[in-house]
Amino acid sequence: MDKIDSEQPLQSCSNNNKNTVTNGDGINGTNAKCLENKRIHNEDLLDQVKQDFDNLKDIQNFNRIGSMVVPICATQDQLVCEMLVSAEHVNSKGTLHGGQTATLTDIVTARAIGMSVRDRGMASIEISCSYFLPVKLDDTVIITANVLKVGRNVAFAECEFRRKSDGKLAAKGKHTVAILPNAPPVTASGQIIQY
Numbered sequence: 001m002d003k004i005d006s007e008q009p010l011q012s013c014s015n016n017n018k019n020t021v022t023n024g025d026g027i028n029g030t031n032a033k034c035l036e037n038k039r040i041h042n043e044d045l046l047d048q049v050k051q052d053f054d055n056l057k058d059i060q061n062f063n064r065i066g067s068m069v070v071p072i073c074a075t076q077d078q079l080v081c082e083m084l085v086s087a088e089h090v091n092s093k094g095t096l097h098g099g100q101t102a103t104l105t106d107i108v109t110a111r112a113i114g115m116s117v118r119d120r121g122m123a124s125i126e127i128s129c130s131y132f133l134p135v136k137l138d139d140t141v142i143i144t145a146n147v148l149k150v151g152r153n154v155a156f157a158e159c160e161f162r163r164k165s166d167g168k169l170a171a172k173g174k175h176t177v178a179i180l181p182n183a184p185p186v187t188a189s190g191q192i193i194q195y
Protein backbone atom coordinates (compact mmCIF):
# COMPACT_ATOMS: atom_id res chain seq x y z
CA MET A 1 0.00 0.00 0.00
CA ASP A 2 1.29 3.45 -0.87
CA LYS A 3 2.53 5.73 1.84
CA ILE A 4 0.76 9.08 2.18
CA ASP A 5 1.92 10.87 5.28
CA SER A 6 2.51 8.70 8.26
CA GLU A 7 3.77 11.70 10.20
CA GLN A 8 0.30 13.20 10.53
CA PRO A 9 -0.93 13.21 14.14
CA LEU A 10 -3.76 10.93 15.18
CA GLN A 11 -7.16 12.56 15.09
CA SER A 12 -10.71 11.54 15.76
CA CYS A 13 -14.28 12.60 15.02
CA SER A 14 -15.78 12.22 18.43
CA ASN A 15 -19.14 13.81 17.59
CA ASN A 16 -20.24 11.10 15.22
CA ASN A 17 -21.32 7.57 16.00
CA LYS A 18 -20.35 6.19 12.61
CA ASN A 19 -16.63 6.46 13.19
CA THR A 20 -14.47 3.64 11.97
CA VAL A 21 -11.05 3.04 13.44
CA THR A 22 -8.84 2.53 10.43
CA ASN A 23 -6.61 -0.48 10.62
CA GLY A 24 -4.99 -1.09 7.24
CA ASP A 25 -7.53 -3.64 6.08
CA GLY A 26 -9.86 -1.30 4.26
CA ILE A 27 -13.06 0.53 5.13
CA ASN A 28 -16.13 -1.43 4.13
CA GLY A 29 -14.08 -3.05 1.39
CA THR A 30 -12.79 0.24 -0.05
CA ASN A 31 -9.14 1.02 -0.48
CA ALA A 32 -9.09 4.06 1.80
CA LYS A 33 -5.71 5.75 1.74
CA CYS A 34 -6.08 7.30 5.18
CA LEU A 35 -5.48 3.86 6.60
CA GLU A 36 -1.77 4.51 6.73
CA ASN A 37 -2.45 7.55 8.88
CA LYS A 38 -4.33 5.42 11.43
CA ARG A 39 -6.88 8.20 11.68
CA ILE A 40 -10.48 7.67 12.66
CA HIS A 41 -12.48 7.59 9.49
CA ASN A 42 -15.97 9.09 9.41
CA GLU A 43 -18.26 7.31 6.98
CA ASP A 44 -21.01 9.97 7.13
CA LEU A 45 -18.59 12.76 6.28
CA LEU A 46 -17.15 10.73 3.41
CA ASP A 47 -20.63 10.10 2.00
CA GLN A 48 -21.43 13.80 2.25
CA VAL A 49 -18.24 14.90 0.53
CA LYS A 50 -18.62 12.21 -2.15
CA GLN A 51 -22.01 13.71 -2.92
CA ASP A 52 -20.45 17.18 -3.08
CA PHE A 53 -17.92 15.92 -5.67
CA ASP A 54 -20.56 13.94 -7.57
CA ASN A 55 -22.46 17.20 -7.98
CA LEU A 56 -19.52 18.55 -10.02
CA LYS A 57 -19.96 15.89 -12.72
CA ASP A 58 -22.97 17.54 -14.33
CA ILE A 59 -21.96 21.18 -14.18
CA GLN A 60 -20.67 23.36 -17.02
CA ASN A 61 -18.73 25.95 -15.00
CA PHE A 62 -15.03 25.92 -14.13
CA ASN A 63 -15.51 23.66 -11.12
CA ARG A 64 -16.10 20.73 -13.47
CA ILE A 65 -12.29 20.42 -13.20
CA GLY A 66 -12.87 18.81 -9.81
CA SER A 67 -15.14 16.12 -11.18
CA MET A 68 -12.31 13.58 -11.51
CA VAL A 69 -11.34 13.94 -7.86
CA VAL A 70 -12.21 10.86 -5.82
CA PRO A 71 -12.64 11.33 -2.05
CA ILE A 72 -11.28 8.32 -0.18
CA CYS A 73 -11.15 9.28 3.47
CA ALA A 74 -12.68 11.93 5.68
CA THR A 75 -12.18 12.88 9.29
CA GLN A 76 -13.62 15.99 10.94
CA ASP A 77 -10.71 18.15 9.82
CA GLN A 78 -8.99 16.14 7.09
CA LEU A 79 -10.05 15.09 3.63
CA VAL A 80 -7.98 12.70 1.51
CA CYS A 81 -8.68 12.45 -2.21
CA GLU A 82 -6.96 11.10 -5.28
CA MET A 83 -7.02 12.03 -8.94
CA LEU A 84 -5.60 10.31 -12.00
CA VAL A 85 -3.63 12.90 -13.95
CA SER A 86 -5.13 12.93 -17.45
CA ALA A 87 -4.51 14.85 -20.66
CA GLU A 88 -6.81 17.69 -19.61
CA HIS A 89 -4.78 18.31 -16.44
CA VAL A 90 -1.28 18.62 -17.88
CA ASN A 91 0.86 21.34 -19.45
CA SER A 92 2.85 21.11 -22.69
CA LYS A 93 5.53 19.12 -20.85
CA GLY A 94 3.01 16.46 -19.93
CA THR A 95 3.05 17.20 -16.21
CA LEU A 96 0.31 18.44 -13.91
CA HIS A 97 -0.38 22.11 -14.75
CA GLY A 98 0.30 24.55 -11.90
CA GLY A 99 -3.06 26.20 -12.44
CA GLN A 100 -4.69 22.81 -12.12
CA THR A 101 -2.90 22.29 -8.81
CA ALA A 102 -4.12 25.71 -7.63
CA THR A 103 -7.67 24.86 -8.66
CA LEU A 104 -7.47 21.52 -6.87
CA THR A 105 -6.19 23.35 -3.80
CA ASP A 106 -9.29 25.55 -3.97
CA ILE A 107 -11.78 22.76 -4.57
CA VAL A 108 -10.45 20.12 -2.18
CA THR A 109 -9.69 22.44 0.76
CA ALA A 110 -13.06 24.19 0.30
CA ARG A 111 -14.81 20.87 0.62
CA ALA A 112 -12.69 19.97 3.63
CA ILE A 113 -13.91 23.20 5.26
CA GLY A 114 -17.39 22.50 3.90
CA MET A 115 -17.52 19.25 5.90
CA SER A 116 -18.12 21.40 8.99
CA VAL A 117 -19.38 24.70 7.55
CA ARG A 118 -22.66 23.90 5.78
CA ASP A 119 -24.91 26.79 6.72
CA ARG A 120 -22.86 29.82 5.62
CA GLY A 121 -21.70 31.04 2.24
CA MET A 122 -17.96 31.22 1.63
CA ALA A 123 -15.63 33.13 -0.66
CA SER A 124 -11.95 32.46 -1.29
CA ILE A 125 -9.80 35.40 -0.27
CA GLU A 126 -6.31 33.93 -0.76
CA ILE A 127 -4.77 30.87 -2.37
CA SER A 128 -1.11 30.00 -2.78
CA CYS A 129 0.81 27.00 -4.05
CA SER A 130 4.39 25.79 -3.90
CA TYR A 131 5.51 23.32 -6.54
CA PHE A 132 8.29 20.93 -5.59
CA LEU A 133 8.21 18.09 -8.11
CA PRO A 134 6.38 17.39 -11.38
CA VAL A 135 3.54 14.87 -11.53
CA LYS A 136 3.47 13.00 -14.82
CA LEU A 137 0.53 12.17 -17.03
CA ASP A 138 -1.08 8.87 -15.93
CA ASP A 139 0.34 9.13 -12.43
CA THR A 140 -2.15 9.69 -9.61
CA VAL A 141 -1.96 12.50 -7.08
CA ILE A 142 -3.02 11.92 -3.50
CA ILE A 143 -4.40 15.18 -2.15
CA THR A 144 -4.57 15.52 1.62
CA ALA A 145 -6.39 18.63 2.84
CA ASN A 146 -6.19 19.70 6.46
CA VAL A 147 -8.48 22.30 8.00
CA LEU A 148 -6.29 24.42 10.25
CA LYS A 149 -8.88 26.73 11.77
CA VAL A 150 -12.53 27.58 11.37
CA GLY A 151 -13.30 30.90 13.03
CA ARG A 152 -16.40 33.08 13.07
CA ASN A 153 -15.50 34.85 9.83
CA VAL A 154 -12.43 33.20 8.32
CA ALA A 155 -11.27 29.61 7.79
CA PHE A 156 -7.77 28.39 6.97
CA ALA A 157 -6.80 25.15 5.24
CA GLU A 158 -3.82 23.64 3.50
CA CYS A 159 -3.21 20.61 1.34
CA GLU A 160 -0.43 18.34 0.17
CA PHE A 161 -0.10 16.75 -3.24
CA ARG A 162 1.84 13.50 -3.24
CA ARG A 163 2.73 11.34 -6.23
CA LYS A 164 1.14 7.96 -5.79
CA SER A 165 3.98 6.35 -7.75
CA ASP A 166 6.65 7.13 -5.14
CA GLY A 167 4.85 8.95 -2.31
CA LYS A 168 6.98 12.09 -2.77
CA LEU A 169 5.62 15.54 -1.94
CA ALA A 170 4.95 17.28 -5.27
CA ALA A 171 3.17 20.45 -4.14
CA LYS A 172 1.58 22.22 -1.22
CA GLY A 173 -1.36 24.60 -1.27
CA LYS A 174 -2.85 27.06 1.20
CA HIS A 175 -6.36 28.46 1.09
CA THR A 176 -8.01 31.17 3.17
CA VAL A 177 -11.78 31.49 2.99
CA ALA A 178 -14.13 34.22 4.21
CA ILE A 179 -17.21 32.83 5.94
CA LEU A 180 -20.09 35.06 4.88
CA PRO A 181 -23.00 36.01 7.12
CA ASN A 182 -25.65 34.70 4.75
CA ALA A 183 -26.61 31.07 4.09
CA PRO A 184 -25.31 29.52 0.86
CA PRO A 185 -27.79 29.21 -2.01
CA VAL A 186 -29.35 25.77 -2.37
CA THR A 187 -31.16 23.96 -5.16
CA ALA A 188 -34.78 22.79 -4.86
CA SER A 189 -33.43 19.42 -3.70
CA GLY A 190 -31.33 21.07 -0.97
CA GLN A 191 -27.97 20.76 -2.72
CA ILE A 192 -25.58 23.56 -1.63
CA ILE A 193 -24.47 25.82 -4.51
CA GLN A 194 -21.24 27.45 -3.44
CA TYR A 195 -19.69 28.09 -6.86
Ligand SMILES: CCCCCCCCCCCC(=O)SCCNC(=O)CCNC(=O)[C@H](O)C(C)(C)COP(=O)(O)OP(=O)(O)OC[C@H]1O[C@@H](n2cnc3c(N)ncnc32)[C@H](O)[C@@H]1OP(=O)(O)O
Pocket residue numbers: 052106110111113114115121122123124125177178180181182192193194195
Ligand atom coordinates in the same frame (compact mmCIF):
# COMPACT_ATOMS: atom_id res chain seq x y z
C1 LIG B 1 -20.74 22.24 -1.21
C2 LIG B 1 -19.89 21.96 -0.05
C3 LIG B 1 -19.13 23.10 0.53
C4 LIG B 1 -18.24 23.74 -0.42
C5 LIG B 1 -17.60 24.93 0.16
C6 LIG B 1 -17.06 25.82 -0.86
C7 LIG B 1 -16.69 27.13 -0.28
C8 LIG B 1 -15.65 27.84 -1.03
C9 LIG B 1 -16.22 28.77 -2.03
C10 LIG B 1 -15.12 29.41 -2.78
C11 LIG B 1 -15.75 30.22 -3.88
C12 LIG B 1 -14.74 31.01 -4.61
O1 LIG B 1 -13.75 30.53 -4.99
S1 LIG B 1 -15.12 32.57 -4.88
C13 LIG B 1 -14.01 33.12 -6.10
C14 LIG B 1 -12.84 33.90 -5.62
N1 LIG B 1 -13.17 34.80 -4.55
C15 LIG B 1 -13.89 35.92 -4.74
O2 LIG B 1 -14.32 36.32 -5.81
C16 LIG B 1 -14.11 36.80 -3.51
C17 LIG B 1 -14.01 38.26 -3.85
N2 LIG B 1 -14.07 39.04 -2.61
C18 LIG B 1 -15.28 39.36 -2.05
O3 LIG B 1 -16.38 39.05 -2.57
C19 LIG B 1 -15.22 40.15 -0.79
O4 LIG B 1 -13.94 40.70 -0.62
C20 LIG B 1 -15.56 39.31 0.45
C21 LIG B 1 -17.00 38.74 0.37
C22 LIG B 1 -14.60 38.16 0.67
C23 LIG B 1 -15.48 40.20 1.70
O5 LIG B 1 -16.31 41.31 1.52
P1 LIG B 1 -16.31 42.57 2.51
O6 LIG B 1 -15.11 42.49 3.39
O7 LIG B 1 -17.62 42.61 3.18
O8 LIG B 1 -16.04 43.76 1.48
P2 LIG B 1 -17.07 44.82 0.86
O9 LIG B 1 -16.21 45.83 0.21
O10 LIG B 1 -18.03 45.25 1.90
O11 LIG B 1 -17.84 43.98 -0.29
C24 LIG B 1 -17.24 43.78 -1.51
C25 LIG B 1 -18.08 42.85 -2.33
O12 LIG B 1 -18.08 41.59 -1.69
C26 LIG B 1 -19.32 40.93 -1.94
N3 LIG B 1 -19.90 40.57 -0.65
C27 LIG B 1 -19.71 41.16 0.54
N4 LIG B 1 -20.40 40.54 1.49
C28 LIG B 1 -21.08 39.55 0.90
C29 LIG B 1 -21.99 38.58 1.35
N5 LIG B 1 -22.36 38.45 2.60
N6 LIG B 1 -22.49 37.70 0.46
C30 LIG B 1 -22.14 37.75 -0.82
N7 LIG B 1 -21.28 38.66 -1.31
C31 LIG B 1 -20.76 39.56 -0.46
C32 LIG B 1 -20.20 41.87 -2.70
O13 LIG B 1 -20.06 41.59 -4.07
C33 LIG B 1 -19.55 43.21 -2.40
O14 LIG B 1 -19.79 44.10 -3.43
P3 LIG B 1 -21.02 45.07 -3.39
O15 LIG B 1 -22.25 44.25 -3.37
O16 LIG B 1 -20.84 45.89 -2.14
O17 LIG B 1 -20.86 45.87 -4.63
